[in-house]
Amino acid sequence: MSNSLFKKLQATSLVNQIIVGIILGCIVAVVAPETAKSLSILGGLFVEALKAVAPILVFVLVVSSIANQKVDGEANLKPIVGLYLLGTLSAALVAVFMSFTFPTTLSLDLAGVEASPPQGLQEVLSTLIYKVVDNPINAIATGNFIGILAWGLGLGFALKHVNASTKTMVHDVADGISAIVRVVIRFAPFGIFGLVANTVATTGFSALQVYGELLFVLLGSMLIIALIVNPIIVYVITRKNPYPLIFICLRGSGITAFFTRSSAANIPVNMRLCKQLDLHEDTYSVSIPLGATINMAGAAITITVLTLAACNTLGINVDFGTAVLLSVIASISACGASGVAGGSLLLIPLACSLFGIDNDVAMQVIAIGFVISVVQDSAETALNSSTDVVFTAAASHHISKNL
Structure with missing residues (x-):
């Protein structure tokens, strides 16, 4: 009976x-x-496991994605990548x-944490430079994600x-580390059980309200991109009403991606949609798989x-110049997001390190x-995947018009 129940739980989706x-x-x-407060050990173990795998994951993913990047001779891919x-x-x-307009805070365990915020953009840049030239072994050991990113790009x-x-060996190593991360993430329900039990027992249900406010900012940002920013970009390129294309892509790609929560798993769906849109196969056969890797608006x-909430x-206090720098770092980080569910969350420490935020705090933010990944990760994947087709179609129409 217990074996049957265990198998049913294993077969149930992570969400x-x-x-x-x-x-x-x-x-x-x-x-x-x-009893709920004593269950915090489950959340603590989950956070520590994330802390252990995140640095090496970021390093090998960046190295693998750059080293195995295919240089395509077709010039018509350049506008799509752009x-x-x-x-x-x-x-x-x-x-x-959105974060400046609707500032949010998180329920974190800050006992013993001493924040040392940077004193403006100049100090942030200075800290950034020193982190970039850190010893790579030390960067991985201490969780210096800026140094990890720099060495990953260089290697x-x-x-x-x-x-x-x-x-191939580098790619296999990246796959191996990703497999370990998948195992850690499979324990997320237990970690979240412990975290929620401890948080609600300590602070009451007000903590859940914080999650709602956070989701509002996240989903609001994603809707602005999907329904305002992307249509503007498409209109500038095609000089046509963008919304028919936008809604076709949201319906044909976004809905499926919302439930699969994997851009990679949605590639066949996107390829079929591109064929229905009568796009060039030589273009979309490359741009769609590439988009599943580097087109990461939702992850950004x-x-x-989450970094600004921390x-x-x-x-x-984050000034405008530092916020713009954060946007660039988040964009670069997003392009290296892991293909596993919640992969973008594992890159939050990289952005947090810009502001001198302790790695232990950053891991709590990941937790x-x-x-909220029950909703956040689904919406993020839907935005990422549908945008792959939107931009491929927009750029292809632009190319066709100029042949």
Whole structure:
């Protein structure tokens, strides 16, 4: 009987397991608050596991994605890649605007945490430079994500010119680390159960209201990108009403991606949609898989909003110049997001390190991200995947018009 129940739980989707974890956490917090507080060990173990795998994951993913990047001779991919990067940066800037307009705070355990906020853009840039030139081993060991990103980019570009077997090995290592991360994430329901139980028992249900406010900023930013910014970009390129294309892509790609929560799994859906739109197969057969890797508007929004929420919680004042720098870092980070569910959350420490936020605090922010990922990750994937087709179609029409 117990084996049958265990198998049913294993077969249940991660989203449903997280929902069950949240509900059970709330119930335990109400029925037995003292027991709920002792369950914080489950949340602590989950946070520590994330802390252990995140630095090496970011490093190998960046190295692998750069080293294995295919250089395509078709010039018509350039405008599509440009749109992917523009869309991701625009998303981060919209997230900054929404975070400034609707500032949110998080329920974090700040015992023993001493915030040392930077004194403006000059200090941020100075700290950034020193983090970039950190020893790579030390960067991974201490969770210096800026240094990890810099060394990952450098080694990735250096390995672009090695033989194919070496590139395959790098790709296999990245897949191996990603597999370990998937195992850690499979324990998210238990970690979230412990976190929610402890949080509700300690602070009451007001903490859940914070999650609602956070989701409002995240989903509001994603809707602005999907229904305002993307249509503007499409109109500038095609000089046609963009909304028929936008709604076709949201309906044909976004809905499926919302439930699969994987841009990679949605690639066949997007390829079929591109064929229905009568786009050039030579173009979309490359741009769609590429978009699933680097077109990460939703991820940029998640990284930016949660980082600024952490800054608000710690009382760190973020000026406009630093916020723009954060947008650039979030955009670059988003392009290296892991393909696993909640992969963008694992890049939050990179952005947090800009503001001197302790790695332990950043991992708590990731854990909160997993609590809201039931909705956030689905909406993020829907935006990312549907935008792949939107920009491929817009750029292809532009190209066709100029042939």
